[in-house]
Amino acid sequence: MFTTVTTIWSREMRGFFTRPGGWLILLAATVPAAVAAGWMATLVARGGLALRADEDPVSQFLGPNIFLMGTLLWLAPLLTMNAIADDRRRGTWELLVTSSASAMEIVVGKFLAAWTLISVCLIPWPLFLSALRVWNGKSREMAGWIPWFDGPGISFDAGLFWGGVIGLLVIAGTIAALGTLTSAIARRPLFAGFATATVLALLLATSLLPRVLDQWRVPADRYDWIQAVAVWGHLAEFSRGIIPVSRVIGHLSASVILVWSAGQLCRRADG
Amino acid sequence: MSLVVEQLQRRYAQVWALRDVSFDVPQGQIVGLIGPNGAGKTTLLRILSTFLSPTAGRVCVGGFDVAADPNHVRERLGYLPEQLPSDSVLRVGEYLDFRARLKRIDRRRRLVEVDRCLALCDLKESRHRLLNQLSQGFRRRVGLADALLGNPPVLLLDEPTIGLDPVQVRRTRELLAELAGLTTVLVSTHLLAEAELLCERALVLLRGQLVSDVLISDLQSQEEIELELAAPADVVGTFLRTIAGVTSVEASSATASTSRWILRLTPGTPREAIASACQSQGFGLREFRGRESTLEEHLLKLILHRSREAA
DSSP states (O other): OOHHHHHHHHHHHHHTTTSHHHHHHHHHHHHHHHHHHHHHHHHHHOOOOOOTOOOOTGGGSSSHHHHHHHHHHHHHHHHTTTTTHHHHTOOOOOHHHHHSHHHHHHHHHHHHHHHHHHHHTTHHHHHHHHTTOOOOEEEEEEEEEEEEEEEOOOOOOOOHHHHHHHHHHHHHHHHHHHHHHHHHHHHHHHHHHHHHHHHHHHHHHHHHHHHHHTTTTOOGGGSSSHHHHOHHHHHHHHHTTTOOOHHHHHHHHHHHHHHHHHHHHHHHHHH | OOEEEEEEEEEETTTTEEEEEEEOOTTHHHHHHEEETTSHHHHHHHHHTSSOOOOEEEEETTTTETTTTTHHHHHHHHOOOSSOOSSSSHEEEEEHHHHHHTOOOHHHHHHHHHHOOOTTTGGGGGGSBBBGGGGHHHHHHHOOOOOTOOSSEEEEEETTTOOOOOOHHHHHHHHHHHHTTTTTEEEEOHHHHHHHHSSSEEEEEEETTEEEEEEHHHHHHHHEEEEOOOEHHHHHHHHHHSSSTTEEEEEEESSOOOOOEEEEEETOOOHHEEEEHHHHHOEEEEEEEEEEEEEEHHHHHEEEHHHHHHO
């Protein structure tokens, strides 16, 4: 099992990094992170805010901000849509599943590759946040013309950083599993990508629903269940430095169920 | 038996792709799977390769049931599907290495196996070329090299020589002939002359049914003569059937004054006797020649017979 999964995983990784398109996606995923970091650096420089758990919106850098959510909305469908649907389209799926590898092993390999790639494309976010350790957003001119850091870096709560990173990793796993499932259902990669984007948009809408219901003064205990599927809300929890074990288990379980369903679907669709 | 197929049925929605197909193949035999388009050849190969599951019936490869034990079946199979191998980032050598990993060939043997299969399919010089930049014929050879990886006891080949140049067609035939006796090979092909050259036996599928299972040597040993007589068909036909040693008479073509016939004889019947019998009746003998029955004729007869039945 392990050998097959790693073989599929390494093939997918190689497929991404040896194509110029892969690097373009990575670059495109870095741009919103850079814009968000620039925005935050400006905010910090002007207000002298310290990055602490209770200080919104700066603490939301690794949380549900518009740049990060927007990135995930296009990144996840793009990186997962080809996982299985493209092999079916090209007819190479038949060769894959008639080797000694089972459909489940192949699906797991492809899911892990999608998870890794989404995570790799999100690396700029914690990297930019780490940059604030040495830069407080202010600059001065050294020797009259060279821009340089002005003053010490910002010290911020490590819990925020690691909570956000773990949250992103866990949620990236769920999204990768969702993309793998839609790629297993769809016969064309484009349909798979569209389906993943639609589901992610619905999850975003679900996350906003509690706020709307709160405005309408609906008692909170009536929409508790929405919190369980409000993925962006979960990201907000993680980015506040909280790592709720139940959420982690919930996301990992959801990933396992989605990947298992994708494997079963592949077996049945062929059979 | 290396391959056992019993009462196999496969249905796609409302269409029966295979109906009550039964046959078995002993280890080391090369068998041709022939039939027109839509006969069910690819479906049969896909079931044997475990890609599709049967709707009903039992299929065993190397003693393992394809439905109950697909993993063991796959370990014993080399499969060249209709679809050519395709990969935009891997080179030929890397692709075969990737396939060898999926086939769980251990690390030490993998390099040797890849080299062996590259050499067998004349691909050593193309080892470092990108797979997707190869011609169709080259990719077919890569597919064949992939099927041969690990020296599997059973090979399933779907049109293995389509797109190959004449030299490679001959090389592939020689390669498969070398495997005879050791590896069981089931070859689906439209090239009937190739099936005659390559296979010991032919299975004919028509509309999902196995309508003939014949040894090529039996087909070729059937004694037939073709003759043209200067006499109308209605006069000659009845007479030809009465000649000793004639087992079947088939009108090939006729005009008002001549008729052409194909006679099948019992082995050992002297051909001169047929000629003299015709001449004794005063039928002018315009042409007389012995002929071997070909797989193509066999298939065409079966198709004709089926369409008559259907009509």
